[in-house]
Amino acid sequence: MVSERAFTPARLGPLTLKNRFIKAATFEGRMPRGEVTGELVDFHTEVARGGAAMTTVAYCAVAPGGRVHRDTMVLDARRARGLRRLTDAVHAEGVLACAQIGHAGLVANTRSNRMPTMAPSTRLSAPAMGLVRAASTAQLDDLIADFGAAARHAADAGFDAIEVHLGHGYLLSSFFSPNLNKRTDRFGGDTARRAELARRVLDRVRTEAGDGVAVTAKFNMDDGVPGGFWLTDSLPTARLLESDGHVDALELTGGSSLFNPMYYFRGEVPMAEFIASQPAVVGLGLRVIGSRMFRTYPFTEAFFLPLARQFRAALSMPLILLGGVNTMDTVSSALDEGFEFVAMARALLREPDLINKFEAETAREGLCVHCTKCVATIYDGTRCVLRDGAGQVASTAAVNS
Secondary structure: OOOOHHHOOEEEOOEEEOOOEEEOOOOOOOOHHHOOOHHHHHHHHHHHHOOOOEEEEEEEEOOHHHOOOOOOEEOOHHHHHHHHHHHHHHHHOOOEEEEEEEOOHHHOOHHHHOOOOOEOOOEEEOOOOEEEOEOOHHHHHHHHHHHHHHHHHHHHOOOOEEEEEEOEOOHHHHHHOOOOOOOOOOOOOOHHHHOHHHHHHHHHHHHHHOOOOEEEEEEEEEOOOOOOOOHHHHHHHHHHHHHHOOOOEEEEEEOEOOOEHHHHOOEOOOHHHHHHHOOHHHHHHHHHHHHHHOOOEOOOOOOOHHHHHHHHHHOOOOEEEOOOOOEHHHHHHHHHOOOOEEEEOHHHHHOOOHHHHHHHOOOOEOOOOOOOHHHHHOOOOOOOOOOOOOOOOOOOOOOOO
16 A cells, blocks of 8 residues: 555645655756756656655755856856746646755865865865865855855745755865864864854855745765764754754765765766766776775665664654665655655656656556666766666766765
């Protein structure tokens, strides 16, 4: 029997979602030079038709230096006008739209962006292809203002929700990390001080978004690297975020785009596909160091659930379970354990209409085989390589699943 609870409406801050399924932010690869395209609109419209209650537009940078690379969107006033086409199309399907905003920090490709990025503390970064300088307090004040401006633009574009990226080694996440944040000012030191920047950002986003927009955060439970952000830091940080009251839900994730990206994918490493998708020099580098950077983690259903249970026990705020959700049994079990929503990525790349199939009881498990070959397609349109190609292809995580 289909889980009735999975298909009943639920509150997310000021919003009512028609069911408990959220399309997770996954870099779409459909915004050349950061522009809104018809392909990007079609991608999210297809997800909306497939049954999700809300679809998330992945990685909208709050400033040009915070892009992952030059084909990442900056959520400014001009792009907001273009994104109105996307939110209108999604709303026409009876579905809500969320914009993920963030700053890539140490994960930003400075050569592609042709501008510097910033970090909590000065250090070398492979994605940045060089040394990244520690941000000054004046730069951090500007950053907080940039997040506020992006939140206003998201609201102007018609987004119903804003997801602030606090994971995967991006800038706000890197401030949490004792491994990356060696500052001695008010933004570094103990757990609370390392959380100060994110708390200020969320306060500004909440203020600028307006009362009718939900604010969520994609939050790292575990960086997956030695000396990184782990439960002894992440649980008390989550309690601080809950006590502030600026966030309507946390979407729980883990891993580091800087050091350990497969931690949040799980499955085989598509190294041959990665190498083929890169310029010759980068491909050569991957042949040499790829196996050290891309570790193999066998896929298991709901692989973040053991960590997420620690947060469910510690918090009363709504939580969104992410990571390997591919079956109706997983969804039902997660809701029974007290998670308010589930977020899906790769499963909806393979079958954007999977949620409709769950509701119609024509399927209880998705067709995704967790090969992760979709990750290597982000440069020419993120997609499942097993889809038949008839119609619009859909997306999975890359830089930010």
